Amino acid sequence: MILLDGKHIAATIRQEIREQVEQLRAAGCRVPKLVIVIVGHNPASETYVANKMKACAEVGIEAEKRAFEASVTEAELLAEVARLNSDPSVDGFIVQLPLPEHIAETAILSAIDYRKDVDGLTPANVGRTVQGLPSIVSATPRGIRELLARYHIATEGKHVVVIGRSNIVGKPIAMLLMQRPYLSLPSMSAASLGNATVTVCHSKTQDLASICRTADIIIVAAGSPKLLTADMVREGATVIDVGINRVDDPASPKGYRLVGDVDFEQVAPKTAYITPVPGGVGPMTIVSLLQNTLQAYSND
Numbered sequence: 001m002i003l004l005d006g007k008h009i010a011a012t013i014r015q016e017i018r019e020q021v022e023q024l025r026a027a028g029c030r031v032p033k034l035v036i037v038i039v040g041h042n043p044a045s046e047t048y049v050a051n052k053m054k055a056c057a058e059v060g061i062e063a064e065k066r067a068f069e070a071s072v073t074e075a076e077l078l079a080e081v082a083r084l085n086s087d088p089s090v091d092g093f094i095v096q097l098p099l100p101e102h103i104a105e106t107a108i109l110s111a112i113d114y115r116k117d118v119d120g121l122t123p124a125n126v127g128r129t130v131q132g133l134p135s136i137v138s139a140t141p142r143g144i145r146e147l148l149a150r151y152h153i154a155t156e157g158k159h160v161v162v163i164g165r166s167n168i169v170g171k172p173i174a175m176l177l178m179q180r181p182y183l184s185l186p187s188m189s190a191a192s193l194g195n196a197t198v199t200v201c202h203s204k205t206q207d208l209a210s211i212c213r214t215a216d217i218i219i220v221a222a223g224s225p226k227l228l229t230a231d232m233v234r235e236g237a238t239v240i241d242v243g244i245n246r247v248d249d250p251a252s253p254k255g256y257r258l259v260g261d262v263d264f265e266q267v268a269p270k271t272a273y274i275t276p277v278p279g280g281v282g283p284m285t286i287v288s289l290l291q292n293t294l295q296a297y298s299n300d
């Protein structure tokens with residue numbers, strides 16, 4: 001069993017990005033710029049935004065936070081999106097979700113220019129991904145694909161089972177892995193990604209265990225601790241655990257610890273490759289945002 005060390009791979013990619021940004025600076029070019037729009041004072045969102053700002057600073061990407069009170073109107077936020085769309089000094093921007101209830105998320109996301117949509121969540125980017133056109137892929141699926149590529153885990157002809165059908169993980173990763181690979185994407189090191197036979201499972205799927213047992217690769221993004229147990233995994237399979245769940249742990253100073261969706265202790269010995277939680281997909285997600293920002297900059 002080989003651990004897919006997302007922490008290590010993410011550090012390698014950060015170093016690659018740092019060098020690329022440094023080269024731009026040395027050549028007298030402006031550096032890439034990311035703007036993060038945050039609305040209200042959701043503590044989790046504030047932590048995510050702080051982490052993203054820090055990640056940018058570490059690699060030399062310019063990052064700017066634009067904070068709005070929760071009382072901001074949809075029209076005011078749409079005006080900000082329009083302004084960022086047309087600001088040539090901004091390569092990419094994200095609107096941190098969730099938004100307050102009086103603002104329609106779809107209206108805001110749909111208004112973002114897909115070339116600056118470094119979260120890859122606009123209908124335009126998702127549509128382009130579906131059609132196999134160059135697009136900005138949302139961070140977690142991009143990170144999973146990168147992790148597979150860096151460990152030379154080919155997906156061509158393999159049966160991939162995806163558990164979860166969310167817009168941010170399940171649907172896009174399924175779409176990416178079933179595509180004919182398109183090599184124009186930056187930083188892909190394996191030509192044999194894509195071309196998989198993909199089965200997408202969800203909460204209404206019947207006999208999940210039998211379907212999983214036919215998988216060469218299982219990607220779990222359900223948000224349910226120990227959903228994937230050893231009897232559901234065949235010997236030599238690859239398991240990618242996207243889940244992040246807090247479980248009570250009186251022995252931990254925080255009183256809880258983070259676990260994925262996989263019964264790691266039981267499943268890991270059966271696998272060829274498996275991601276740990278934490279330290280697997282999570283670090284890849286953050287670094288993917290940096291890659292997307294660089295991609296948006298280069299597409300100018």
Ligand code: NAD
Binds near residue numbers: 204244285
């Ligand atoms: P979600 O929470 O929007 O939806 C969960 C999906 O799992 C649904 O499609 C549901 O049908 C399916 N599901 C739930 N229970 C199931 C079951 N028992 N059997 C089969 N399918 C089941 O999904 P999400 O936003 O993709 O998040 C999923 C998990 O991934 C969460 O734990 C989230 O915190 C985590 N996550 C991690 C990262 C990361 O960077 N590591 C990024 C995004 C999400």
